[in-house]
Amino acid sequence: MQVPDELRYTADHEWARFEGGRIRVGITDYAQDALGDVVFVQLPELGDELAPGGVLGEVESTKSVSELYAPVGGTVVAVNSDLANSPEWLNTDPYGAGWVCEIQPSGEAGEAGADDLLDAAAYRELTAG
Numbered sequence: 001m002q003v004p005d006e007l008r009y010t011a012d013h014e015w016a017r018f019e020g021g022r023i024r025v026g027i028t029d030y031a032q033d034a035l036g037d038v039v040f041v042q043l044p045e046l047g048d049e050l051a052p053g054g055v056l057g058e059v060e061s062t063k064s065v066s067e068l069y070a071p072v073g074g075t076v077v078a079v080n081s082d083l084a085n086s087p088e089w090l091n092t093d094p095y096g097a098g099w100v101c102e103i104q105p106s107g108e109a110g111e112a113g114a115d116d117l118l119d120a121a122a123y124r125e126l127t128a129g
Contacts, residue, residue, distance in 0.1 A: 002029040003124050004095055008071065008117035010053075011126060015095065016071040016117055023072055026099040027059065027090055030127045035061040038090040041083040044101050048076040052116070057100060059090065068100060071117055078102035 007015045013031035017024040032038065040060040050056055050070035057068040079101045083089060089098035118126065 001033065001127065002095065003120050003127075005120040007095070008119060009123035009126075010069060010071050010117060012053075012069045013127075014069055014071050021104070022077060023074070023103045023105060024099050025056070025068075025071060025101050025103060026094055027068065028123070028127075029094050031066075032091045032094045032098075035059060035066060035090075036063040037061055038087045041087045041090065041100070043079045043081070043083065044076045046076055046079060049106075050074060050076065050103060059087075070103060072103060072105050074103040074105040076101050077104045 007017050009015050009028060013028045015026050015028050038059055038061045042058040044050070044056045048056070050073055052070060052073040054070050054073070055067045056070045056076070059066050059068060080099050083098070083100070092098070
């Protein structure tokens with residue numbers, strides 16, 4: 001299972017990459033493996049205001065339907081619309097082409113929002129059991 005050291009993680013299995021004041025969000029390798037083959041992704045809308053831990057979308061797989069949660073609060077400023085035609089990217093490249101959206105953090109969140117997220121070592125520990 002891949003757990004890139006440079007990312008932060010939620011206990012709900014989303015990852016967050018802090019870049020240029022924005023936060024790119026996706027699901028982890030652990031999550032995509034547990035879901036099985038992803039067949040549909042419901043993306044947030046541009047401009048959606050998200051609370052930390054709020055629902056930002058949904059992933060449908062051959063096994064189940066799961067909600068996606070925002071790792072930080074803020075405004076959706078980009079969505080990966082390519083997932084509409086290629087939802088399998090969540091399985092094949094969860095940390096690259098399979099990203100879901102980008103959030104502009106609200107208020108003081110920014111990189112400080114990372115304090116509430118797990119680092120790679122803590123996420124590995126969470127998923128080890």
